[in-house]
Amino acid sequence: MGEKRAGFVSRHRDEIVDVLLATAVIAYTVPQTLLRPDAWFPVPLWLSIPSAVVAALTLLVRRRTAWPSLAASIVCAAFTGQGVALAAAAYSMAAANTVRAWRATAGGLAVVFLLADYLAPEGHRMAFLSAFRAVAFVYLPAMIGNWEWAYRMMVKDLRESMWLREEHAASRERRRIAGELHDTVTHAVTVMVLNAGIIQDNEDPGEIRKLAKNVEDKGVRALAELRELLTVLRRADMPASAAGLEAIPALVAEGNVTGLQITLHLDVPPGLLERQAEHACFRVVQEGLNNVRKHAPGARVQVDCEACGDVVNVSVVNGPGADHDGHPSVEHPGRSGYGLVGLKERVNLVGGWIMSGPTPEGGFALTARVPCVPPDAASRPSAVSAR
Known part of the structure; x- marks a missing residue:
């Protein structure tokens, strides 16, 4: 009453x-x-x-x-x-x-x-x-x-x-989750599709089992990351499965298995970066390799990740790729804009900046600088071009 x-x-x-x-x-x-x-x-x-x-x-x-x-x-x-x-x-x-x-x-x-x-x-x-x-x-x-x-x-x-601040915060969170979904799903599905294609052209039972196990592992990994992503909504939190610098060699090895020719130079002392910054570096390498798979298959790729003073420089540079007939492949400039835009936001969150663009040799370079101690992100310049 x-x-x-x-x-x-x-x-x-x-x-x-x-x-x-x-x-x-x-x-x-x-x-x-x-x-x-x-x-x-x-x-x-x-x-x-x-x-x-x-x-x-x-x-x-x-x-x-x-x-x-x-x-x-x-x-x-x-x-x-x-x-x-x-x-x-x-x-x-x-x-x-x-x-x-x-x-x-x-x-x-x-x-x-x-x-x-x-x-x-x-x-x-x-x-x-x-x-x-x-x-x-x-x-x-x-x-x-x-x-x-x-x-x-x-x-x-x-x-x-x-109310507007809450809407902006919710919008930023939706973009963050969308970026995580893009990075996780795109990489996993790309590797799984490439492995499936190799399986179709392979007659070695042992190699087929190895590739099939790789497909299964990537699927399980992607599902685990998606489940954790749905339970972590705050920007400062990182899922337990969030990969860091230690996962970059496996990422490179995986790329070599799927037809890329990748050379890695990794020189960052353990504990130098916070976990969120390490994850940003991992995503830079992952996005760069995904773009190479889509736009320059068969290209030689140089991946560098090294500490220089109070920053860590990360770069993925590839030469021109080749199509199935051995001719140089032509990149389509509008096919991967969303991934690079989301990557820019991710790197900016840890106080870094990112650049991308063609190289004089006809390839493409994706470069990022991540500070060891994240400063105010607003004080850092940032630039990104659509690929």
């Missing part, structure tokens, strides 16, 4: 506040008018009491429009000599922002209150005191209403900006 009541109050909070405000105006104005009429001129009760009730009822629509409550409160002040409706109308128009020129309107209402207070039959006839009351009971509520409106707008802007 308590939860239902709380839910009702939460859903109808504005309406309840409006009813209470109208009730307060009636509760103060009607008894005062009955006990001590203070109108500017003689007004019968059958006219003054309804004016107070109407002024109170117009507050029920104060959030949509202010003019009914403003006009009714002025009439109520003239017929009853009471300024409570004026104060409520002044506060409401500013708090709901229903009147653009609220300062001038509040000043006009304050003048009406001043006249009602000064011209009351039993009044003190002190203009200074009436002016002070007008400012305190009419203009000040309008200022408070404007402050409330500004506060609500500030809270709204903060919520919207928070």
Whole structure:
């Protein structure tokens, strides 16, 4: 029962506040008018009491429009000599922002209150005191209403900006996961397809079993990485299966088995890089070899990964490839843009930068620099060209 009541109050909070405000105006104005009429001129009760009730009822629509409550409160002040409706109308128009020129309107209402207070039959006839009351009971509520409106707008802007930040964070996370999926699935499927093609052209049972075992291992590895990826959503976390520098020799050996001619130079002391930075280096080599398989099959490839001062330089450089007839293959510049863009984001996350482009010999080079101690990624230049 308590939860239902709380839910009702939460859903109808504005309406309840409006009813209470109208009730307060009636509760103060009607008894005062009955006990001590203070109108500017003689007004019968059958006219003054309804004016107070109407002024109170117009507050029920104060959030949509202010003019009914403003006009009714002025009439109520003239017929009853009471300024409570004026104060409520002044506060409401500013708090709901229903009147653009609220300062001038509040000043006009304050003048009406001043006249009602000064011209009351039993009044003190002190203009200074009436002016002070007008400012305190009419203009000040309008200022408070404007402050409330500004506060609500500030809270709204903060919520919207928070929502935008959450959306941007979610978008970055989706891109990160998409990049992980791209790197994992593309590499695994490429190797499995190449091995399957070699199996079809091979008649040696021992070699076939070896290649089939390699296909199985790559499939199991890819499934394990995908399962871990789905459970790791924070950018700073790395799955247990995330490969580092120690996995690059196996990556090179795997490429040589599938028809590439790869030479590796790996000279990075253990523990020099954080795990996330090592994984970025691994992905650079992996993406470079995948691109060579797709765009320059049969090419000679040089893979270098070495420490130089406070950075680790990683490069995958290939010469021109050859097609199945032995002729130089022609690269299509638009076929691998997504992988390099995702790789750029990955390297930038660890404070490094990456470049790619053709070599004078007609091949292609993918080069990255990864700092040993990740600095602010924004302070590093980065460039990448679509392949």
